[in-house]
Amino acid sequence: MPDIHSPFGRSFEDFNVGDVIRHWPGRTLSQSDNTLFSLLSQNQHPLHIDAHHAAQTPFGKTVVNGTFVFAVSVGLTVGDISGAAIAHLEYEKIVHLLPAFDGDTIYARTEILAKQESKSKPDRGIVQVETTTANQRNEDILQFRSKLLVPKQEHALRPHTHH
Numbered sequence: 001m002p003d004i005h006s007p008f009g010r011s012f013e014d015f016n017v018g019d020v021i022r023h024w025p026g027r028t029l030s031q032s033d034n035t036l037f038s039l040l041s042q043n044q045h046p047l048h049i050d051a052h053h054a055a056q057t058p059f060g061k062t063v064v065n066g067t068f069v070f071a072v073s074v075g076l077t078v079g080d081i082s083g084a085a086i087a088h089l090e091y092e093k094i095v096h097l098l099p100a101f102d103g104d105t106i107y108a109r110t111e112i113l114a115k116q117e118s119k120s121k122p123d124r125g126i127v128q129v130e131t132t133t134a135n136q137r138n139e140d141i142l143q144f145r146s147k148l149l150v151p152k153q154e155h156a157l158r159p160h161t162h163h
Contacts, residue, residue: 019112085149095142
């Protein structure tokens, strides 16, 4: 019987500039996620944790903490993008396009913008990507760019085989 391992992340050669990777599955955001993250991160803005206050704002209800939306968006990409990475070097240009609310389901897609081999270490390269997160209505709500340090194929860590 063949021993099959699904890849987790990609090696440098697996990234092609211009490709768009649609990550699956999505993640439904709940009020308990929002409250817990807001309290854990000490962001106690009432818009995130006080439904009575939030009802009086133009949003009319609590808004999911944007940093949580960003964190989940990064998480949605790990299996396809950074799972084999040596390091996540940089996040930049994080833009909140629309708010997220309790019950929204978010999905991410990532475009490969650029890649270059390392000048100092021949076993790796840098890949620049842009991830866009959309809600269940296909409205883009968040966008960010990141750079990853990724091993070349022959240097990538492989899953351990258990016998």
